[in-house]
Amino acid sequence: MLMNSKHPLLQEVTELHAGICNGLADPTRILMLYALVDSPRNVNDLTKTLNLPQPTTSRHLKILRQQGLVIGERDGLYIYYRLADERIIEALDLLRTILNDRLTYRASLVQSQ
Amino acid sequence: MLMNSKHPLLQEVTELHAGICNGLADPTRILMLYALVDSPRNVNDLTKTLNLPQPTTSRHLKILRQQGLVIGERDGLYIYYRLADERIIEALDLLRTILNDRLTYRASLVQSQ
């Protein structure tokens, strides 16, 4: 059961919860997270894959890091980023499925006209 | 498999995907969605439950509507809002679980000091 919104702890946890969602709320960051599904990648690698200026990659990675969505580990010259938790992708997939269903439904409406 | 980020369709779908996440990326809206789990609620009801000014409630509901997260249906004087899809809560729960695990882990570190 959900507590009253004035409850301080719930408030704080909900803010963290929203913060995680906020980390996901950008197309570039979503592409980044999916790019990390198979294996860790370094910044340069991501930069090329996503076709971005390198500072932009770093900035988005910082946000993902701050929200605990990715973990970066340095190996010599490179910093390899990986997903902090596989369930992030599960959640993204779930939302993407909702979206797909919606788009498919719209497409079927067009079809039947 | 993920296509190149230059692909126009992927780009568009990913923007919609990010839009959905953006709809979830606010503590008030998260509380709203959870408040709708058991049954539809009208604006006044939500306003009181969440302890908000009524225009604030309406504005957040508008965003949730635009992202297809809730559906509002008028019944006479009231507009009842309900979740557009149960999987929204599934996704939120999944993310909340990740958060809980993280917080629990931190708490256990404190405990063992």
Add this chain to the structure above:
DNA sequence: TAAGCATATTCGGATATTTACATATAGTTC
């Protein structure tokens, strides 16, 4: 320690988001 590559940060401007307060619209009932 100098050079070089990988990554991060800073700064600026443009744009978007959130909120409060006031006001408007929509539907109902008398």
Add this chain to the structure above:
DNA sequence: GAACTATATGTAAATATCCGAATATGCTTA
């Protein structure tokens, strides 16, 4: 149609976000 209740929108201020360009930092190897 006037009064009333429920909901939505306009406006303005505060705050946050995003990006490009320039620059800084970190690590490695010579």
